[in-house]
Amino acid sequence: MVNEKKIDAVKREISPLKLADIIVLTALIILSVVLLVTVYGKTGEKVIVTYYGVSEEYDLGQDREIAIEDKLTVCISGGAVYVKDAQCPDKICQNSGAVKKVNETIVCAPFGITVRITDGKGGGNKVVTG
Amino acid sequence: MKKFFAAVFAAVSLFSCFSCAENYEYEYLEKDSAVFSGAMTLYVKLLGRDASSAFEEMSLTLEKIGSEISLTDKNSALSYFNEKAEENEKVKVSKETYNLISLALGFEKETGGAFSIGAFNLSELWGLDVDGYSGYDPFEDIPVKGELPDYETQVLSAKAHCDTSRLILTQEAGECFIEKSDGELKIDLGGIAKGYCADLCVGIAKRHSLKSALINISGNIVLLGGYYDGRKFVDWEISVLQPRPKAALYREEVCAFGSGGDISIVTSGDYRRYYRHESDLQLCHIIDPISGLPTDISLGADGKSYVQKPEIVSSATVLCGSSAAADAYSTALCVMGLENAARFLQENNDVCAIIFTERGEAHGRMYASDGIEFIKEDTYGEFRKYEKYAPA
Ligand SMILES: [Zn+2]
Numbered sequence: 198m199v200n201e202k203k204i205d206a207v208k209r210e211i212s213p214l215k216l217a218d219i220i221v222l223t224a225l226i227i228l229s230v231v232l233l234v235t236v237y238g239k240t241g242e243k244v245i246v247t248y249y250g251v252s253e254e255y256d257l258g259q260d261r262e263i264a265i266e267d268k269l270t271v272c273i274s275g276g277a278v279y280v281k282d283a284q285c286p287d288k289i290c291q292n293s294g295a296v297k298k299v300n301e302t303i304v305c306a307p308f309g310i311t312v313r314i315t316d317g318k319g320g321g322n323k324v325v326t327g
Numbered sequence: 328m329k330k331f332f333a334a335v336f337a338a339v340s341l342f343s344c345f346s347c348a349e350n351y352e353y354e355y356l357e358k359d360s361a362v363f364s365g366a367m368t369l370y371v372k373l374l375g376r377d378a379s380s381a382f383e384e385m386s387l388t389l390e391k392i393g394s395e396i397s398l399t400d401k402n403s404a405l406s407y408f409n410e411k412a413e414e415n416e417k418v419k420v421s422k423e424t425y426n427l428i429s430l431a432l433g434f435e436k437e438t439g440g441a442f443s444i445g446a447f448n449l450s451e452l453w454g455l456d457v458d459g460y461s462g463y464d465p466f467e468d469i470p471v472k473g474e475l476p477d478y479e480t481q482v483l484s485a486k487a488h489c490d491t492s493r494l495i496l497t498q499e500a501g502e503c504f505i506e507k508s509d510g511e512l513k514i515d516l517g518g519i520a521k522g523y524c525a526d527l528c529v530g531i532a533k534r535h536s537l538k539s540a541l542i543n544i545s546g547n548i549v550l551l552g553g554y555y556d557g558r559k560f561v562d563w564e565i566s567v568l569q570p571r572p573k574a575a576l577y578r579e580e581v582c583a584f585g586s587g588g589d590i591s592i593v594t595s596g597d598y599r600r601y602y603r604h605e606s607d608l609q610l611c612h613i614i615d616p617i618s619g620l621p622t623d624i625s626l627g628a629d630g631k632s633y634v635q636k637p638e639i640v641s642s643a644t645v646l647c648g649s650s651a652a653a654d655a656y657s658t659a660l661c662v663m664g665l666e667n668a669a670r671f672l673q674e675n676n677d678v679c680a681i682i683f684t685e686r687g688e689a690h691g692r693m694y695a696s697d698g699i700e701f702i703k704e705d706t707y708g709e710f711r712k713y714e715k716y717a718p719a
Contacts, residue, residue, distance in 0.1 A: 322554035327568030
């Protein structure tokens with residue numbers, strides 16, 4: 198009997214959201230969205246091209262063309278990277294345009310080639326097998 | 328107060344001295360080259376003052392061995408031995424090739440015949456010969472082949488000429504020779520040559536006093552020392568790719584493990600090269616020297632027809648001190664099947680492995696030996712779909 202009364206009292210205290218609570222909550226949500234956008238949307242530093250278990254890292258700041266056998270030509274230009282020329286049947290990689298943000302990737306599925314942007318911090322210790 | 332600052336200053340200078348000891352002014356030299364007209368690829372990451380001369384020496388060594396053991400090049404010593412040499416004719420080979428062959432014969436014994444360099448007649452018969460078979464072309468559907476060899480008249484007679492005890496190694500006046508007491512015997516070093524070359528490259532790296540190295544010869548990986556991140560040495564992070572793409576369009580990493588270095592990593596699997604027969608049988612490029620058949624099929628109950636095995640090892644990643652051993656063991660584990668492979672690993676503690684199997688198009692089982700330290704198990708949610716295998 199006593200316990201039930203206590204629970205009732207607790208419920209009454211918590212349930213109605215006060216205006217102040219809503220303001221604080223909204224502010225928190227906006228803050229986290231802003232944080233997410235700034236962290237994930239950060240411009241990358243390095244380009245990692247992986248092909249047949251071999252990963253190679255390139256500077257995103259240095260314009261160059263990377264020929265992967267006679268299969269793909271990957272082009273780094275003005276801080277962005279795109280597939281300039283592809284011999285694959287679907288050309289999805291070529292049509293997927295340029296990427297420049299951290300964790301963005303271009304994939305050429307038929308050739309098993311991936312192009313990934315990283316923040317350039319670490320990652321040099323990564324090795325792929327299989 | 329002064330004493331306090333002095334103490335702090337002393338501590339800081341002492342600390343920076345310790346970090347100095349590991350501070351290299353140089354960075355990793357990253358290079359790659361296609362060796363022996365693209366038959367092998369060499370990719371390195373080398374840390375040390377002598378990095379570029381070490382790389383030069385590695386390329387030259389690979390070129391030399393590649394030209395001797397290639398089976399595509401009809402003028403190589405090994406092609407001559409296979410195609411033209413007569414019974415008991417001595418064929419001169421380099422010291423390196425001689426050592427490579429004797430190593431390979433040792434691995435055949437250790438694996439109970441699951442790894443053998445003598446099965447080339449069978450590879451040719453099944454149309455899976457390593458160099459000649461162009462393999463799975465991403466432009467095309469899986470190639471379909473017609474007639475399969477008849478078991479009794481063709482497979483068994485080819486298998487009769489796969490006995491490596493008919494291979495004789497001799498040395499005379501510092502020169503090395505190989506000969507065969509069975510004129511039909513053909514050998515193929517493709518299953519161990521890349522690993523052996525990687526071991527030679529490690530020797531070169533050590534002779535040039537490199538502080539850290541990653542050497543990747545067509546997927547045979549050797550890590551020498553830890554990875555230097557610019558301030559200190561850290562562990563390498565090795566990701567294993569899923570044998571065949573399932574959820575994604577391409578092969579995503581299925582798990583990852585850490586290593587402090589001084590280790591070789593080699594993955595073999597049935598996924599890289601395979602073809603489909605008209606009857607819808609799938610045949611991979613790995614031959615089981617004991618059954619005489621590609622590892623993913625077995626002989627039917629009638630003793631004539633072939634049936635797909637319900638479960639096959641689709642990928643075996645081996646970690647051990649020698650790359651030649653890792654190369655040979657990874658093939659052998661695929662041939663053995665999961666249960667026997669796990670038993671082999673429990674008996675050989677210096678060899679670690681991660682094995683995945685497949686049941687048709689479905690995920691099969693997974694086994695990892697005790698020494699593997701997983702750091703990422705399920706990046707893409709595929710790892711947990713493999714049933715964990717625990718040997719009794
Ligand atoms: Zn493509």
